[in-house]
Amino acid sequence: MAMASARVMRVAVKAPMMRVAVVAVMAAVALSAAAWSQKGHDVVAHIAERHLTPSTQAAVDSLLEGRHLVYWANWLDNASHTPEYAYTKTWHYRNVDEGQTLETAPENPNGDVIKGIRYAVRVLSDSSQTQANRLLALKILVHLVGDMHQPMHMGHLSDLGGNRTKVKYFGRDTNLHSVWDGSLVESAHKWSYTEWADQIDLPMKPEQQVLLLSGNVADWARRGVENAAEVYRATPDGTSLSYNDVARWTPMIEESLLLGGHRLAHILNSIFDPTYPYRRTPAAF
Secondary structure, eight states: OHHHHHTOOOHHHHHHHHHHHHHHHHHHHHHHTSTTHHHHHHHHHHHHHHTOOHHHHHHHHHHHTTOOHHHHTTHHHHHTTSGGGGGGGGGGOOOOOTTOOTTTSOOOTTOOHHHHHHHHHHHHHOTTSOHHHHHHHHHHHHHHHHHHTSGGGGSOTTTTTTTTOEEEETTEEEEHHHIIIIIHHHHHOOOOHHHHHHHHOOOOOHHHHHHHHOSOHHHHHHHHHHHHHHHHHHOOTTOEEOHHHHHHHHHHHHHHHHHHHHHHHHHHHHHHOTTOTTOOOGGGO
16 A cells, blocks of 8 residues: 555545545454454364364254355454344453452443353254354354453453553554454464464363363353453553564463364354263353
8 A cells, every 4th residue: 555655646646545545544443343353263263163073063064054164253243333233242342340350340231242152052052943043143153252262352341452552563553452353463473264273273182171171151251351461461551562572472362262262162062962072051151
């Protein structure tokens, strides 16, 4: 875009070019608002697909009519801004201010990421629901599990999950939420979503798998609140972030994406495969 602008030599064409630039900037801002960016959500969905049992995979394939979970991983970010699905706008996060816990923080009356995930689990588990309702629940679930594992989606209400915490990222003015949504992910590793999965989703022992999948949705959210608190302590308003910060936070990013993928698979296997060895009832989530 900068090169194109540099070539604009006449006033007559400058205004149209400026309009194009503004549209491009607005699109970039809209993209930065998506949790984990598109790449992060795709990673979570792809890791989950790698751990579906054959029975679960067949059930998911039937609902998705041949498409992959990755296809729908980012759908809800756009859908939540349409009248039909506006009720899901608050389902992408759960805000917990400093000094509060998941239990003491006020709940959003319109719902949050914990309630959204549990709603999707209930609908998917109910065989009396229509195919369309269960498909919608799956599309919601694949996105919200990813959202919950982005620390700033469990951030403070007072700064809207880091959106009001102004920082610089390699000299560029931005905010803490945007840095965690996409900038850090892309700086950590310039990989495709399949390369991300190949590199961080490594074989593990059964006891490691049990530890990874332990707890319920609220327990997983508490870990997110703890991660958010660590990020806030290290990144007060006005912080300048650079190479050292990418190195510091890459392990948390890798762990969060890995946990999101395995837990999404865990939920789906529990719903669709009665022989799944780690199976839990819908109410247990």
